[in-house]
Amino acid sequence: MSPIGVQLYVQDRLVVMDNGILRVTLSNPEGIVTGIQYNDIDNLLEVLNEEVNRGYWDLVWSSPSSTGTNGIFDVIKGTNFSVIVESEDQVELSFTRTWDPSLEGKLVPLNIDKRFVMLRGSSGFYSYAIYEHLKEWPAFNLDETRIAFKLSKEKFHYMAMADNRQRYMPLPDDRLPPRGQPLGYPEAVLLVNPIEPELKGEVDDKYQYSCDNKDSGVHGWMCTDPATGFWLITPSNEFRSGGPVKQNLTSHVGPTTLAVFLSAHYSGEDLVPKFQTGEPWKKVFGPVFIHVNSTFVEEDPLQQLWEDAKMQMMIEVQSWPYSFPASEDFPSSYQRGNVSGRLLVRDRYIGDDSISAAGAYVGLAPPGDPGSWQRECKDYQFWTQANDDGYFSINDIHGHRNYNLYAWVPGFIGDYRYDVVINITEGCDINMGDLVYEPARDGPTLWEIGIPDRSAAEFYVPDPNPKYINKLFVNHPDKFRQYGLWERYAELYPDKDLVYNVGVSDYSKDWFFAQVTRKIDNSKTYQGTTWQIKFKLDNVNKNSTYKLRLALASTTLSELQVRINDEKANRPLFSSGLIGKDNSIARHGIHGLYRLYNVDVPGARLVEGDNTIFLTQARGNSPFQGIMYDYIRFEGPPSSSSSKKNNV
Structure with a gap:
């Protein structure tokens, strides 16, 4: 642990968290991240952007009568700031925006509480948010929500999201006419006269860097002078909609890094949650970890930064569910339960015996029809992958909820659902025994x-x-x-x-x-x-x-x-x-x-x-x-x- 504790500085228009490793500045009371000081860089974020366009939570919402996935874009600005935890080991800040009927039609009918957490000795900070729709409030659609960071375009030129998906990226100016030529849709641009000549003739399109939720644990940007990385780590997908193979945006030209929690990309309106008048709802998105790192290794510093980021991702995954969030809406480990078992497949035209569902995706999601999990977008989901023998263990499931157990097996068509609703209670450890999936089959x-x-x-x-x-x-x-x-x-x-x-x-x-x-x-x-x-x-x-x-x-x-x-x-x-x-x-x-x-x-x-x-x-x-x-x-x-x- 760093000998330096976490320090908090509160002023009229800004709040600063500093643990001696990095210094994070937020606007007061809006809760916009305006500055991140680290590794002798005064601000990792883009100082040429307005402060509200650097590090922020946002959402897109629409009226209940609207169709499609377009709506009103809203950078979420808090109207009240409070300190939840302040000690040398931890600072947790809250920036809230409260809704009332006078705001109908002007703001999304949600109470929103954005939280930011810094821990002693941590090379980064955490953020999560609690969204709440009260029973008496009006109906609305929530088309998208996420957290976004716009980094210094002078510093951050190299993007990485997987071992085989990383590269030097075009500059944002390269996308604008006359340097860039729009193609079949606005996101795709042909680089006709980029600042870096070697990029000439390439296409830039943010959707080329989309990723399945299950594969999107860490992504971000690096600069070489000084060797510095900025990473967005998502340690769990429980709060993301659509299950493990739902695709979302990650990092793209800007340089921009996103943690997308809810979106209609690669699905359309099926994954737009529609809330009715009289429908109470509350959900915690996150926490996600914003990790910064550096290296003094001169040989291939970008690879060193990437390997460190992957290592940090594993640490965060193993630490889930986190013990530090102060909100009572984020359940601790003891408030969660576990489900285990073995999934087998029986197809009588392949053989009389059941075989192990090797590599099956097995998950708990709200009750519904088989396969309904891929369109589920209001609650939490918990997924794992079975081993070669079909054994699975799903851990740290939110308690006080009912679920169905779902699965799909690579190599076999269709969806499995265990028909009995499973109630998860605090500390439960349920062994389902052997479950048998019989995929659709009429003849040879x-x-x-x-x-x-x-x-x-x-x-x-x-x-x-x-x-x-x-x-x-x-x-x-x-x-x-x-x-x-x-x-x-x-x-x-x-x-x-x-x-x-x-x-x-x-x-x-x-x-x-x-x-x-x-x-x-x-x-x-x-x-x-x-x-x-x-x-x-x-x-x-x-x-x-x-x-x-x-x-x-x-x-x-x-x-x-x-x-x-x-x-x-x-x-x-x-x-x-x-x-x-x-x-x-x-x-x-x-x-x-x-x-x-x-x-x-x-x-x-x-x-x-x-x-x-x-x-x-x-x-x-x-x-x-x-x-x-x-x-x-x-x-x-x-x-x-x-x-x-x-x-x-």
Whole structure:
């Protein structure tokens, strides 16, 4: 521990926390972080920005009658400041904004309490917030909330969010005309005359740096003179919406670093919580840790800073739930409970015995239908990943709540839900024993395309147009993050749409990662596309029902129609109707919200010999509409004597 205790200085218009390692200045009573002094740098934040645009909590809200995900942007400014804890070991500050009916229509109807915590010897500080909607208050939608930091653009040029996702970034001025040229949407900019010549011709787009919640523990920026890092560490995802594979923004040109707690990115309106009049609600977002570090190692200082940041992330994760938050709304470890067990999978067409659900994602979320957790956005969720034998342990679950236990298993379609509601009490330790998931299955697999893992990453992702390259993603496993890949489809299939031949085609080479629209000639008009799956059947039971299972990784304003052996049939055998607002094609996401459709195919529609399934995405208003498939399986009828599994 540092021999220097935490010092607090309160003035009329500012508050300062100082533990001898860093010095943090906040506006009084607004609670905006205006300065962070560390490692002989007077301010890590951008001093050219107005003070309200440096380090802040914000939200987007809208009226209950609004649709979509747009609303009123609000930087949350406290109106009252108080000291919650003041000692040499800890300072905790509170900046509150209280709502009353005179503010209706002007401010979001929430009481908001922003907290900032500094500990002795800590190279950083913590922040969390308590949002509360009282029963008698009006209805509203909460489209987004987060904490944001705008760093010194003179100092911070190198961004890191994973071992293989880090680079020197463009400057914010590079995005502005005439240095930058906007592309298909405002976030994507072609750097035509950047300040650093080596970046010329690259695309910058903040969505290229999105990340699944489960993979977004630490991200931030570094400068080299002096070698200094600024990191946002999220030690738990319990307070984030949408579960472990919900994607959010991280760090991007600015230099900007975000902790996003609630957003509609890669999901659309499904993940906008809508609060009704008379609906009480309270939630704690955070704490997150703002970590700063430095190094005196001259050899590869950026790597040293990154490795230290990852180490600090592990320390924070192991320290969760934190013992220091003073708010009674943040439950301590003894107020939480644990759930453990083992998940098995039984698919009678693979084998008679249950097998371990290796790598399964298992979680507790508010009660709902199977799979409802991915649209849940008001309460808390607690997730883990099972080991190779299917054993799982979910720890530190908020008590005094009811949950369902949910799971999904890579390699198997669908969602598991344990049907009995689980009540978590303080200190409980519940062992669920062996749980068995029986994924949807009617008959033997006649053929399949892809891997059931809720992602389209295994399909053919083309190289980008050389005019639109982000060099980070060249020869990178995440090549789907390149800009403009939707335009490559028409170049690969200029005259006819995709045709896939079962038993001959290879889905990693012959199944385009997204069924996108096609531009008509040189006009601004687009049309839907129809893909074909051709397959042979030696025998057909005309009196039985076959099953086509369509697992979708993402949909954007799409309508999926299925026809069998008659592309011109007036009525499709199946139509999804208009689905999806994920926008994952434009935002380089490779997945959004998961959907599974199970289509009955009458044997009378099939013939012995050559058959064709026509998959039509019927909507065509923009280049960004389309479907990403996760996995497709065609099953024989239950009475089929053949249970041979053909991998395609």
